[in-house]
Amino acid sequence: MQAITFQQPYKVLVKTVPIPKILQDTDVIVKVCVSGLCGSDLHVYRGDEVGIDKDTIMGHEFMGIVNEIGSNVKDLKVGDRVLSPFSSCCGECFYCCRGITSRCEKGQLFGCLKNGYGIHGGQAEYVRVPFASSTLVKIPEGISDNTALLLCDVLCTGYFCAENGLNELAPQISYLKQYKLEYQKKDEYDDIVVVVVGCGPVGLMSIASAIYLGVKNIYSIDSIQERLEIAKEFGATPIHLIDENPIEKIKEITNGRGADIVLEAVGNLLSLDLSFKLLRTAGVLSSIGLNHSNTFPFNPNDGYNKNLKYISGRCPSVICDTLLQTSATTSRQQHAPSVLTRKTDDQK
Ligand SMILES: [Zn+2]
């Protein structure tokens, strides 16, 4: 089969490689229909992610058809249409049992082999998926291949980022609701100002998710005009990173305070620094950008003085299952499907 393989930093190669075989009785071989190219692939490509074996098959976002199953695979059969989250999970360990499947004790990232340990990725014709019963998600009818692909990473990750931000702000909202009579008449998130830093695919999905979750005031920052225009279409007010002064602008809007929540979707020191500066006292910094820095741009004293709430981490794959289930049932979903699916067919 043909596959995109990592050779060395800044060099990937399309190669002919053997079709993967079932190794464990819980494995499935998926015939790939569509696979995605992610910002995180650049970390491998540029060598930021060190120690990747030569000839590792790239890519961690893929959907396809079950082609072969191990003898101990339950709930799946040959021909099923499935998507895979970007990491495998056993479904039984301490973390899986608490819904933190992205930190499964036996979990592995697709497209990440180091010293022979790990699993190949999805930018190939076939992929071996370990712990297939707990890793793969069946795709309901009516969801296109390209839409399903969004659930492998970017939409789930953007949703996780937005939901984390709102969850961390929740105690302040309930306090307001409890003691301020006039606030009780409002929708929960009427007055909240959310700023999204970075309008790549994950940033855009964070915007869509924040809207889906009920946020009305969303500002998006990027230096690429084309991305800002899509953010605007999604419902955010765009702010150009260079041509405008994002910190001044957000302060103007918030009586000098700063944003209630900043969703950071870039993953470097500059964007984390900007996010911190955009945030009001006791605001929430929800950071989802994969960051290979070994330090923070703010120090513990800055965090203390701001009553900072900082939340980060790898999105657990169970979210995509939940998103698929809730898509049919929640009332908020009324205007959400168009937001969550409109850009999928010409996904940037
Ligand atoms: Zn990805």
Ligand SMILES: [Zn+2]
């Ligand atoms: Zn596990």
